[in-house]
Amino acid sequence: MPSTPLRADARRNRARLLDAAREVFAEAGLDASLEEIARRAGVRVGTLYHHFGNRTALVDAAIAPRVEAWVERVEEALAHPDPWEGLVEHLTLLAEWQTADRGFTEVCVRTLPADSATERAKARGHACYAELIARAQAAGALRPDVSPADVGLLVWAAVRATEGVRALAPDAWRRHLGVLLDGLRADRATPLPGGALDPATVRAAMTFP
Amino acid sequence: MPSTPLRADARRNRARLLDAAREVFAEAGLDASLEEIARRAGVRVGTLYHHFGNRTALVDAAIAPRVEAWVERVEEALAHPDPWEGLVEHLTLLAEWQTADRGFTEVCVRTLPADSATERAKARGHACYAELIARAQAAGALRPDVSPADVGLLVWAAVRATEGVRALAPDAWRRHLGVLLDGLRADRATPLPGGALDPATVRAAMTFP
DNA sequence: GCGGAACTTGAGGGCTACCTCAAGTAGTAC
DNA sequence: GTACTACTTGAGGTAGCCCTCAAGTTCCGC
Structure with missing residues (x-):
């Protein structure tokens, strides 16, 4: 080094x-x-x-710029005049990126060392992203009983689920995201069991090797 | 052997x-x-x-009984008087089983050789399961624009997504399934992009080693 | 209680991956 | 154009996995 x-x-x-x-x-x-x-x-x-x-250093150096690019996009999403539209557009972009890049997908749900460039960028992004969620909830568009982590994991899941059929149905993830978004709208919500996933739980669960 | x-x-x-x-x-x-x-x-x-x-023979011998047990449960679900309730209860059971057994989870989305006991059981189960879906759609409870494969993958995704947080939030999958089910209800569904995943696509995409 | 078949073992060949390091190579500063 | 040293290489030690097979062991029918 x-x-x-x-x-x-x-x-x-x-x-x-x-x-x-x-x-x-x-x-x-x-x-x-x-x-x-x-x-x-x-x-x-x-x-x-x-x-x-070591592997971690290489991952960090290779992926950090990608995460930083994502942070810029979350910031842009916050500037969208319509809170729900802004959220939907951003989640769609996130799913698009995850579909195209498995490394990015994984870095979304795994944690690198706290002092890595990647984690520092993620921390900034997460703050904005939480605001994006809160804003959509405050506007009455997004159901109030989900946390940012819940929403993030749901999008990640839609991408993962359709990974296997990607070669034959490259846009399958759009359908699954569509179902999710319908489930996330405030005006269709039936109460969810249990409590929302909090960031500490999610973080603790997802530490890189 | x-x-x-x-x-x-x-x-x-x-x-x-x-x-x-x-x-x-x-x-x-x-x-x-x-x-x-x-x-x-x-x-x-x-x-x-x-x-x-070889590995495939062992997998088949170990997993087939589990799949056969699942088939029995789909058959039972079809006997439920309420099509929507029957579907929801069954999907919940499926997610429960997948949460508890990663081998079962994987066998749901991978294909063993066609002459294996596991695949023969799956074929029987899939027929019932497709009927379960069709029945809920005919009753106007389940949105008509999703295929059995779509629904199966969505449930699988909810389980996969919450795998990482399982140790700390063992019931997280229930929340995610809750969001999905809200998204799957027929009332007020917004149109989905693209066409439903058909079984041939799904099968072609998921063949074991 | 014995003979032979059924079963198990232990050793090992082949592969891939991780990571290290002494020795050789080739930019660069002068 | 030389000498220094940053850089690269090639070889290799460790470890895990897959699967095979000759030789040894254990059961079972008679």
């Missing part, structure tokens, strides 16, 4: 490793083979470890 | 292997380590292979 300005070849290899990592994580998730990433970057695995030290 | 009447010790070991397999598959899914299963049965892995030949 060098810190002084990198040599030209090293800089090139580092960039290639990050590109390969993003590709492979997107296809195979965060537990994908590091050997495969090195292979795709045209480099030996020793080089990968020279740059990143 | 012997066929003549088994010797006493062999019968005992076979039973132990099946018990261990059910336990391990329930905890870790159908890709669990066969070495671990042999270990837990107090037997070497060679014995496991002597009895079952």
